[in-house]
Amino acid sequence: MKKVIHKADTRGFANHGWLKSNHTFSFANYQNSERMNFGKLRVLNDDIVQPKRGFGTHPHKNMEIISIPISGALSHKDSMDNKRSIEVGEVQVMSAGTGLTHSEFNDSKKEEVNFLQLWIIPEKENVIPYYHQKRFEEEDRKNKFQTLVSPKNKQIEGSLSINQQAYISIVDLDEEFEIEYKLMNEAYFFLIQGKINLADTILSNRDAIGISETEKVSIKAVKKSKLLVIDVPVF
Numbered sequence: 001m002k003k004v005i006h007k008a009d010t011r012g013f014a015n016h017g018w019l020k021s022n023h024t025f026s027f028a029n030y031q032n033s034e035r036m037n038f039g040k041l042r043v044l045n046d047d048i049v050q051p052k053r054g055f056g057t058h059p060h061k062n063m064e065i066i067s068i069p070i071s072g073a074l075s076h077k078d079s080m081d082n083k084r085s086i087e088v089g090e091v092q093v094m095s096a097g098t099g100l101t102h103s104e105f106n107d108s109k110k111e112e113v114n115f116l117q118l119w120i121i122p123e124k125e126n127v128i129p130y131y132h133q134k135r136f137e138e139e140d141r142k143n144k145f146q147t148l149v150s151p152k153n154k155q156i157e158g159s160l161s162i163n164q165q166a167y168i169s170i171v172d173l174d175e176e177f178e179i180e181y182k183l184m185n186e187a188y189f190f191l192i193q194g195k196i197n198l199a200d201t202i203l204s205n206r207d208a209i210g211i212s213e214t215e216k217v218s219i220k221a222v223k224k225s226k227l228l229v230i231d232v233p234v235f
Helices: none
Strands: 002-006 012-015 019-023 041-049 054-060 064-071 073-078 083-087 090-095 100-105 113-120 130-135 146-151 160-162 167-173 178-182 186-198 201-204 208-212 216-232
Touching: 041 186, 041 216, 054 073, 064 073, 064 083, 064 146, 073 113, 083 090, 083 130, 090 146, 090 160, 113 216, 130 160, 201 208
Parallel strands: 146 160
Antiparallel strands: 002 208, 012 019, 019 041, 041 113, 054 100, 064 090, 064 113, 073 083, 073 100, 090 130, 146 167, 167 216, 178 216, 186 201, 186 208, 186 216
8 A cells, every 4th residue: 555645734825815725736836846646636725715705717628627615605607607606515517628717706795615626637638618516415425435526437326527537525424433445546535624544544634645556445533524535547
């Protein structure tokens, strides 16, 4: 088994006033040659957007973009005529393909928005762009893995699809609960909150670990925890 450990306080950080962003991998002004990606996972940003602020219209091309709200709600508008609010419990997928533009905005007058945004390098470039959004039931991830995203040509029922052989799952673990994860490719485990023992490594809030060269990994919750798993192919 091979492990790559990324503690929360080693991430890149940018404070733009209206936006506070932690970058797991090189992004914008944070450039680290040792933190470019994990397999096909290129970006994992942990963003906090202030009330009545947001990202203006900007382009994307040939990237699979997944947004997961942690708190608050984020309004979305794009060039495919989608205009939606993304709330806690929902996941948004955009396959940028040949190109699209979109904006993201916190409409609240008082509450911050915290969301994770992942960029996954696509299996095939220049596909027709598409957008999907779905609410996932909380009870379906209690002490078991809930698949949020899966490959378009091997889509798991109930999940959203992307243009890559990647799987994204989430699990809410009760204290002392033990579970095993079977890898499809390489897996990057990002602890949203809590404390766990994963492959004999203790992780706390926002810590992460990449696992490869094994078929499965054991996980035990030291306390109540929420864990995101990003299972991606290598290059």
